[in-house]
Amino acid sequence: MIRKFLQSTARKMGRHYNYDVSYMHGLIDISPAAAIGLARLPKFYKYRGPAAGQAAWTGALLASTLEGDCGPCAQLVVDMALEGGADPACLQACAEGRPQEAGAIGLGFRFAMMAITGDPRADDLRREIESEFGKKAAVSCAFAAASGRIYPVLKRGLGHGQACQRLDFGGKVVKLAA
Template structure:
């Protein structure tokens, strides 16, 4: 019964986002417990914090995901961000590495890159996020920076990784600056 529900959820997700969910079905078939665990991961990555800071969340999730790959997972993050009304021009600028033009999305990208860098120096972007948007926004950006790499790495581990691709932002193609 649980497997059937998990498979149904994966199919719905795949159709909604035009996303290949074969790896999800594989995990569910391998272990219902693993499929359930996989279905609960969005509880972490999709904690967005305050609405005013959605761009920061999106930028942190995008940077973390791009650190893992620049294929379908990155496109999915862009689609999530657009669904959450993150500015399309800021997203495109961030995808293309024009962080000075990306506003809050660029701030999120810089925050995540700093967090991922293995530096134990204070993350200078954390203070900016905290001062402008509050502690909840910093928590959301931290979740995003930590979790965005999960799916690309997990998929590669299962042999389902994908090559880089161009990322579309509402029909506008951005050349990924990795």
């Protein structure tokens, strides 16, 4: 019964985002308990803080995901961001290595990349996020920076890694360098 429910939920998500959920189906077949654990992950990374800081959170999640993958997981993050109202040009600028041109999305993106690489300048960007959007926004960006790589790494570990691809930013398709 639980397997059927989990399979149905995965199929629905896959259809909604045109996303290959075969790794989810495989995981459900092997271990429903593991699949339930996977289903809990969004509660961690989707802590978004205040509405004013949503763009910075989006940029941080995109950076973390792109750092781990430039394939289907990155496209899923882009699609979800666009569905949430993110500016496609700002998302594209970040993905193309021009986050300084992407406003608050770029601020979150730069913060996440620096936090991931251990760059001490991440503290300056965290303070900038706090100053502009509040401490809760900085916390949400830290959560996003830490979590975006979970799915790409998990998928590769399960044998479902994908090569880099073109990303679609609301109708503008761009080939990213690996």
